[in-house]
Amino acid sequence: MAEKRKILVIDDEEVFRRTLKEDLAYCGYYCKTAESPSEGMRLLKTDHFDLIFLDIMMEPLDGWDTLDLIKNLTHGNNTPVIMISSKKMDLSEVIRYGEQLYGYMKKPMTREEICAGVYSFFRWFDSLHEFTNKFVAESIPEEDIALWLDLSRQVRVITDLRAEASLVFLPDINRTEEECKEHLHDQVDKMLAEKRSKLEELAQKYPKLHVIPV
Numbered sequence: 001m002a003e004k005r006k007i008l009v010i011d012d013e014e015v016f017r018r019t020l021k022e023d024l025a026y027c028g029y030y031c032k033t034a035e036s037p038s039e040g041m042r043l044l045k046t047d048h049f050d051l052i053f054l055d056i057m058m059e060p061l062d063g064w065d066t067l068d069l070i071k072n073l074t075h076g077n078n079t080p081v082i083m084i085s086s087k088k089m090d091l092s093e094v095i096r097y098g099e100q101l102y103g104y105m106k107k108p109m110t111r112e113e114i115c116a117g118v119y120s121f122f123r124w125f126d127s128l129h130e131f132t133n134k135f136v137a138e139s140i141p142e143e144d145i146a147l148w149l150d151l152s153r154q155v156r157v158i159t160d161l162r163a164e165a166s167l168v169f170l171p172d173i174n175r176t177e178e179e180c181k182e183h184l185h186d187q188v189d190k191m192l193a194e195k196r197s198k199l200e201e202l203a204q205k206y207p208k209l210h211v212i213p214v
Helices: 014-026 037-046 063-071 091-100 111-137 141-165 177-205
Strands: 006-008 028-032 051-056 083-087 103-106
Touching: 006 014, 006 037, 014 028, 014 141, 028 037, 037 063, 037 091, 037 111, 051 063, 063 083, 063 091, 091 141, 091 177, 103 111, 103 141, 111 141, 141 177
Parallel strands: 006 028, 006 051, 051 083, 083 103
Antiparallel strands: none
8 A cells, every 4th residue: 555645734823734634634645734934844854745835924934934944954855845825926926936836725725626736736746757767767867857857847837826926016116017017927938938948958958858747
């Protein structure tokens, strides 16, 4: 029998933690919860997790500060992180953090949405790593496989995050709201274009890499 996937939830809202733990157990996953970033860091230093759900709106450390801490942990930096929040991400957050993430889910979530979302994530995540194992067998250099893996993930995640991002754009001292919107969209487009270009270069070098995991 396959071992249950283990998920860590870091969220300062007690009711949400309890409900999400129950829902994940119903979906067939093992879950531990942390009420604060410091508790989450302690768990990550002593245990292995297959996925982290990380709340954005926490105090005194918010989810973005906590994400930075996770990525600097020896036993957490490679663990996939999905951000969760009652507010949508904005495009500036997508630009700054999108490369580090594996997804985003908006609160509140029904049990059906949680089950479907986590199942879909692991199906995609597993397909990425199945491809990398095949590429190793094809004697493609590990550094190029690792680059393909990162770029494939980033293109998918950033594309999804942009589609779900908030449509509210605050003006700044130099730009109107509409100009800020265009500027941020242009930045995301540039990010994606550069990553797709690098993927295409890899595919030209190694035709086996010309795949799109779904």
